[in-house]
Amino acid sequence: MSVEAGGNRKVPTAVAHGGLIGRGPSGGFTLIEVVVAMAIAGLALVGLFRAGSTGLFAVDSATRVQQAVERAQSHLDALGRAGAIAPGETEGDDGAGYRWRLRVRPLEARPAAPQSEPGSAMTLLDLEVTISWRAWGRERSVVLDTRRLGTAMATR
Numbered sequence: 001m002s003v004e005a006g007g008n009r010k011v012p013t014a015v016a017h018g019g020l021i022g023r024g025p026s027g028g029f030t031l032i033e034v035v036v037a038m039a040i041a042g043l044a045l046v047g048l049f050r051a052g053s054t055g056l057f058a059v060d061s062a063t064r065v066q067q068a069v070e071r072a073q074s075h076l077d078a079l080g081r082a083g084a085i086a087p088g089e090t091e092g093d094d095g096a097g098y099r100w101r102l103r104v105r106p107l108e109a110r111p112a113a114p115q116s117e118p119g120s121a122m123t124l125l126d127l128e129v130t131i132s133w134r135a136w137g138r139e140r141s142v143v144l145d146t147r148r149l150g151t152a153m154a155t156r
Contacts, residue, residue: 057136064140065142067096067098068131068140068142069144071098072129072131075100075102076127076129079104079127080148084150085148085150089101090102097133097134098131098132098133099131099132100131101129102127105125106124106126107125109121109122109123110122122149122150123149123150124147124149125150126147128145130142
């Protein structure tokens with residue numbers, strides 16, 4: 001079907017109705033097309049939110065691990081500054097949700113020098129610092145383990 005458009009020229013009907021073939025004069029979308037478009041948009045948004053939350057979780061986890069390592073290094077640095085190191089375990093609260101545990105075990109003792117005082121010995125110590133915290137419903141921890149040469153106090 002065609003419509004006369006001035007002169008002797010005929011314009012197709014689809015062009016006369018805004019260029020939409022098969023839509024009729026209104027040119028709108030059907031309800032099913034709108035529902036499908038909304039479902040696709042919803043799925044895309046869910047994917048974006050998941051990616052964003054996964055990224056936030058990774059950043060938080062990395063930050064907490066870095067803080068725990070720094071706290072463990074601080075405990076190792078402070079150990080032995082006040083004198084001899086006593087074998088055994090100590091623990092405490094480190095603040096901001098972190099807990100610490102320090103374990104000291106002597107591995108081997110040898111006399112410091114032949115002319116040294118009796119009972120004075122250099123000892124190889126195994127030091128282990130554990131920093132733990134609770135995040136995202138799970139218990140997390142970082143363990144630093146090292147050895148240090150020093151004079152160990154006898155345990156009582």
